[in-house]
Amino acid sequence: MQQRAESRMPTELDAHMHTLRKRYLETMSNLLTTVEAALRHCEDGSLDADGRVALGNVAHRLSGTGKTYGFPRISASAREIDVRLKERPDMPARELMELIYSLVVACRNALGRDEIRGVSAQRVSFGRRPPSVATTPQQDVPNRPVMLVVDDDPDMRDLFTGLFSHEARVLTAVNSDEALVMMRRHNPSLVLLDDIMPGAITGLKFLETLQTSGEFRGTPIVMITASDAPENIERGMNAGAAGYITKPFDVADATEKVRRFLKAVSQP
Structure with missing residues (x-):
């Protein structure tokens, strides 16, 4: 029985990643509007401080997820913007424009290469995401460990919820404040914790606390x-x-590492 289950795992993982990759591309097409707007504002000299903050937030999100979903160029281009803006928030528009253009090309290429037709034309409004893997009812298996995923990126929450919903009861939180409430309420067996999130403190500071x-x-x-x-x-x-x-990560490798922790906490 165990051998048959293990032999199915790569196929199940591939199918699950295909579904999540489709959703990622739809989300990316939405985020791309912010990046393209920043490019236009750079070109006409109207990119203000708020626009730079919005661009930095999108770049940070894409840097952590692009490679995970099979788009390493998106991660590399987005990370360059994320790092450079943190170092020099007021960097010259001309210099920033070159970095933004690289990210726009990477995102457009990813959307154009994908087999899903029309994704690049879709615009998924914030707050109206497609049904999430997290909303799928989880199997009621007795004595499953509780795993809490703390990440402000819905793609990451969806990823780990879908990957481990048959092995654990997966709960999610979007920041450290919400994580503490969930931990006190549900006493999870394992916590997956992001660092850079909105809220009063970072994940690392939360861990130290x-x-x-x-x-x-x-x-x-x-x-x-x-x-x-x-x-x-x-x-x-x-x-x-x-x-x-560390993000971006190889999904199969990260899955195996998390699975080892789940097995450890599940043992009597």
Whole structure:
């Protein structure tokens, strides 16, 4: 039985990733409107501080998900914008325009190469996302571990919910404040925690706060984040992270790592 289940896993993973990749492309077509607007404003000199912040937020999101869904050029181009804007929020428009153009081309190429026809013309409004994997009823299997996914990116929440809904009861939170409420309410067996999220504190700071307070000391918390600088990884491990997976990641590799943690917490 176990061998048959394992032999089906790659096919199930491929099918699941195909569904999520379609949804990712639809979401990306929406985000691309913000990037293209920033490019136009750079060209006519009207990109203001708010526009730069909006561009940085989109770039940060795309940098962490592009490669995960099979588009490494999107991750590379978006990460360049994310990093450069954090270093120099007022960088010259001409310099920024070149970076934005590279991201626009990467996104347009991804949409054009995909087999889904018409995706690039779709515009999914914020707040009106397609039905999420997270909304799919999870199988009622007794004694399943509870896994909490803390990430402001709905694509990441959908990804892990879909991948592990048959092995765990997957809950989600969008920031550290919401995560603390969920942890106190549901006492999860495993937490997957992003770092850069909206809210009062980052994921790393949240982890350090939990370590100081001693609350949830026995709960394994795995950082899954684009904050891949050596000092951030060291900081996370020193704060008690059970593991560290950097975005963008290989889905099969990340799945195996998380599955090992789930098996460990499921053992009596």
